[in-house]
Amino acid sequence: MKTLIGTLTAIPLLASTALAQDLPKTEINVVGNLGTTTQSRQLETPFWTEQVEKDSDGAITARFRPMNELGLKGSEMFGLLGKGVMNIATGQLGHHSGQDPINDGNDLAGMSANYDEFEKVSKAFFPILSDYYKEKLGLHLLTLQSYQSQVLYCAKEFKGLTDLKGKRVRTSGASQSDFVAYLGGSPIDMPFGEVQQALQQGVIDCAITSTVGGYTSRWYEGSNYIYDLPVNFGAGATVANGAWWDKLDPAVQSFLTKELDELSAKMWEQNRREDREGIACNTDGPCSIGEPAGQTLVEASDADLKLRRQAFLEGVLPGWLKRCGETCKNAWDNGLAEAAGMSAKAD
Template identity: 75%
Template sequence: MTGGVFEQETNKGNTMKKNAAIVAMLIAGLATPAFAQTLPATEITVVGNLGTTTQSRVLEAPFWTTKVTELSGGSVKARFRPMNELGLKGPEMFGMVTDGVMNIATGQLGHHSGHDPINDGSDLAGMSSNYDEFEAASTAFFPILAEYYRTKLGLHLLALQSYQSQVVYCRVPVENLADIKGKRVRTSGASQSDFIAYLGGAPVNMPFGEVQQALEQGVIDCAITSTVGGYTSRWYEGSKFVYDLPVNFGAGATVANAAWWDALDPAVQAFLTKEVGALSAEMWAQNRREDREGIACNGAGPCSIGEPAMQTIVTPTEADLALQKEAFEKGVLPGWLNRCGEVCSDAYEKLSAR
């Protein structure tokens, strides 16, 4: 008898718990549509970064093609294409956003530093020796760049992103940073070129697709790219050494046409600001993970994306970190300020005061 009563009470309690759980699920299910009903129907044209990167394939493309619509309960829809599928090279993207060709775009800041050198400000070669320093610089630089974009370019800055650290791959032995002297090094952008030149190397401007063969044939001695990018592009077929000191980090940004943005409903603005910010945070986390896996893949492993390349990974010393700082302060920073002028002098003063 007692057992029967206990069983009945238990069943009754379980039923109540189940009912409560069902109600909670229904409330949760209604919460998103209820919020979404406050958002007017909005269609967005978005151009993304290089579609071959895991950052674009795993995070960016699904966000714009699926997730943003789900999160808004169907109110916000995006037409998304990565830049390479549209035949874009990179440097033209932000100008196309300014002209209203697309509403939003994500691109590498280095692609846009030729026309507006201030874009290099958070990611100058030699300025940050690790992700924590780079993330702090990016956070401090955000309001500076946002103001410049608004007043000078007609852009609204939504987020700044990281990429993997840009490191040096060499076909000849490199035991420390000073060993760059006398070597021909493929660089990307003026900041990297100033860094290599200060070390006594010879910067070489060369398309990415030509680097692997140039290393293999001895046309160049070294080249700079990301830890995963060099591995997936099989640079190890020409290089034998990877110097594991970030030259910089390939900073990226997501921007919107300012006039289009200002015309959006404030609720849509708040929604996009929040969700693009969350996407950016995921990118930071992913790139931190992939950065170290890239080094492992170039070395002895473990490597989840292929066979370890078995290159020699060179670890920087305290003397190398000191030389990196010297190259930044005496070579890279003066060159940037000379190219950019007063606007960058003011920006760097604000950045240094953080």
């Protein structure tokens, strides 16, 4: 019996080894997301620099660099990918919504209240975005992934969303700007690296970023309040140049698709976990990545949960549809609305 069990246990390993031996030698030029994030350091970087080569028995290797090490800001990533400057890239969808507003589709500010809702919308969005990338941009969508929830950091006393009226708020992307403007705030476009100092100097009153990202960038040195209400979730995507992808051996395509699906699942799991730790690190702990920052935690009221949905329906969604037109109206009516729990057709 032990021999039989041992033999059966070895079958998947032998099959995997055989598959790896059948893979043709392939070198991939990859540009990753912001290298300072825990997601990049702990998951993305070792995936491309170690795991892919190991799992392919040395057949597939990658030249990998995070975008910031190449001096890239983010918004140019998929444009360069389409020109063949790199083979695969991972980037924030919000960075690319200026050129192609459809990129905001699964992560519109105020649409999803939690990770479960965001993941459901992302699954519905995948085939929609995949078709658009293939037909319009010459790109092949590989995976969609998350970051931590995007929350408000404020310098002065903050009790809820109505306090945004008259405030200068650093936003990232058009839908966050629509959200803040609907609530009476003034959206400010500002590079991430300038935010901490701008909060300290009173240039801005509040700013939106992820729970861990704001902590590791020391935003607490310029802010005293953190609001535990997700505005959105910082959606990301891993994408390949379409012409390059189509020329790959089918076995390599299958291998990379499977490996990247597993990486994406790990990213979702990590961000769900780190999201809560980010709140703890910014407030009173416990915090495994540093000392608790001691900010005042502001929890969302039932009234603010309703106001967030109202801001989405009356401010964010109409703004997105106006920027994007028929393409996004069809996407909303034919999948996104239902996934988001909103059955009404877009006007």
